[in-house]
Amino acid sequence: MRRRRLVIVVILIIAAAVIVFFRTYDGKPGPLPNVDEIMAELNEFDSKADAAVVLNNVKLTEQQVFIPFVSSQGIHGMGFLKWEKRKWSVVRVDMSGRPEVRITDHSDPSGRYVVWNNNPLEKVKEFRFYLIRDRNAGMSNGVYYYVPRVQMEMLVNVTEHPYGAMPFPDEWAGIMREDEKLNKAPAANIMDNLFMQSYSQPSTMYVGYFPVYANDAPLLGSSSKSGDEDTEFLMIMNETDLERPQSD
Template identity: 90%
Template sequence: MRGRRLLIVVIVIIAAAVIVFFRTYDGKPGPLPSADEIKAELNEYDSEADAAVVLNNVKLTEQQVFIPFISSQGSYGMGFLKWEKRKWGVARVDMSGRPEVRVTDHSDPSERYVVWNNNPLEKVKAFRFYLIRDRNAGMSNGVYYYVPRVQMEMLVNVTEQPYGAMPFPEEWADFMREDEKLGEAPAASIMDNLFSQSYSRPSTIYVGYLPVYAKDAPQLGSSSKSGDEDTEFLMIMNETDLERPKS
């Protein structure tokens, strides 16, 4: 009798494990929905999307796809599809089309894409993207530190690429990794080394962009954006935010 009860318990445990596995296992991504199906899903997810034309589907990873689209009112929006629970679904819709960062792996700085879908009526000629680390100085746990400013630039011609998904520059990702390591580096003093202590060196890194407009570009109002856990917003910058080499 005890053996039979034990067998029943084992069967129940295995059955429960199988159920949990199939509920959480995403499996290999299937084919993408058609353009009409994508439009319907975008509009169902956000009624304000009013998607009328799907411009493209840009694969970011096997499980994530970027969808630039145009609404029936002429707005240039962005949709994001994600393969979860063995099906494709809309993860987010953004109606501004303005640049942002899409994160595909939060543990790796290189697993990011700068995405945009620019409306030609805004007459943007280019986006200048920047990775910036602000300079800083002070003391942490009795150790003086100085953090020099870093400014890296990437230019994208929007007239040639009205929409896009630019992989995060490897130089930027490498810098972010090194900065994180330096922030956790051991203190330099003899006493600190003896006791294997470390200090925290504050560092602020952010990504922003500066739109370069044509001379006859219209005055544009601000637009609001709301994101999800895979969205990193970009700061809209001015020339005064940048540092240029002195001639």
């Protein structure tokens, strides 16, 4: 009798494990829905999408896809599909089309993409994307420290690429990894490693962009954005936010 009960318990445990596995296992991504199905999914997710034309589907990872689209009113929007629970689902729609960061891997800065879908009526000629770390200086544990400024630039010709998904450059990802190590570093002898300071305030690193418009570009109002856990918004920068090399 005892052995029979043990067998029943083992069977129940195995059955529960199988159920949990199939409920959580996403499996290998299947083929993407067709264009009509994608538009229907976008419009069902957000009635304001009113998607009428899908411009492309851009694979970010095997499980995530970027969908630039145009509404019936000519608004340029962005949709994001994710393979979850053994099916493709829309997880977010943005109707501004303006640049933002899409995160595909929260554990590694290289798992980030800058995405955009610019409306040609805005007459943007170029996006200048920047990775910025503000300089910082002070004293911690009786030791003076100095964190130098980082300003890395990447240019995109919007006339040639009105929409896109640009992976973070290796240089950007490398700088961000080093910055994360610096922020997590314990108190250390600054003479052992000049770049492993322990300071009270972590460095501020962010990504922003500077849009370059044509001379006859119209005046644009602000647009609101709402994100999800995989979205990072970009700061719109001014010339005064940037540092230029001093000319002789």
